[in-house]
Amino acid sequence: MALSVQTLIEKIEITNLTPDLDTSKTVIENGYVSDLLSDVMGSAQENQIWITIMRHLNTIAVASMTGIPVIIFAKDIIPEQSVINKAREEGIILLTSPLTVFELAGKIYSLLKV
Amino acid sequence: MAEYIKVNPMYQDRIEEVFQTNINPEIVLEFEIHENDFVNSGKGSAELKVTIKRLGVDPAIMRKVAVAAYEAEINITAHSRGGVMTSNIFPDYVHIVFQDRGPGIEDLSKAMTPGFSTATDLVREMGFGAGLGLPNIERNSDIMKLDSAKNESTKLDVIIFFH
Numbered sequence: 584m585a586l587s588v589q590t591l592i593e594k595i596e597i598t599n600l601t602p603d604l605d606t607s608k609t610v611i612e613n614g615y616v617s618d619l620l621s622d623v624m625g626s627a628q629e630n631q632i633w634i635t636i637m638r639h640l641n642t643i644a645v646a647s648m649t650g651i652p653v654i655i656f657a658k659d660i661i662p663e664q665s666v667i668n669k670a671r672e673e674g675i676i677l678l679t680s681p682l683t684v685f686e687l688a689g690k691i692y693s694l695l696k697v
Numbered sequence: 698m699a700e701y702i703k704v705n706p707m708y709q710d711r712i713e714e715v716f717q718t719n720i721n722p723e724i725v726l727e728f729e730i731h732e733n734d735f736v737n738s739g740k741g742s743a744e745l746k747v748t749i750k751r752l753g754v755d756p757a758i759m760r761k762v763a764v765a766a767y768e769a770e771i772n773i774t775a776h777s778r779g780g781v782m783t784s785n786i787f788p789d790y791v792h793i794v795f796q797d798r799g800p801g802i803e804d805l806s807k808a809m810t811p812g813f814s815t816a817t818d819l820v821r822e823m824g825f826g827a828g829l830g831l832p833n834i835e836r837n838s839d840i841m842k843l844d845s846a847k848n849e850s851t852k853l854d855v856i857i858f859f860h
Contacts, residue, residue: 621829624764625836629756637824641771644739645824648746648763650756 600677638662705839722785738774742766765837795853802845
């Protein structure tokens, strides 16, 4: 099933780094996990949430080129303000969570597959 | 110079036409790409994406163009002394030319092999250098032509049709 980002934020330990973007209208249907940017561009699909620990500016460009609407950083990773600003400019929602990539993938998977 | 070319069989009959130099594109976008400048690398692809979006190109095609162009920009940033990206937009296709200033690719077939990379640690720290760039470009292009040799400049032609 599809899930709004807002629902995700309510169900999992998540902090929204781009609170001015609308999380109720952005819907995810699936997810992708990778820290290799070319792998994401080769295999991730539109409307997927991307779980990663890669916080560099290029992450935002990759999401934008691939059509990924939301990125979630594991392990409390927070990118630099310039990266957050770029994401806001591109309309890409950035989230962060204390959970590991494994835990995040598992929790999001079970929410999407009910 | 060694050459690697891949053509989507659907567009086999368009090859001569797209490599002709006497036809003028409707829009030309030119971007300078600098060595190791990962902050600005991608701007040419972003501008191209916005431009073809405005022309009403299908989002799936737009994505192919954006991914192929961004990978090629990153390649020039990561592996060359810099270069120029020229996007030639025609009514039913885009022809992007990436021309760098060397040092060239020693073995094209190796470079095209998924997983093969000569990327530095800096590039890998950026999340690139997994050896997937050129294969991604190939997969998203209808026509891809790579011309290079050791100690020469590299030229990459990427052609993607809109229909």
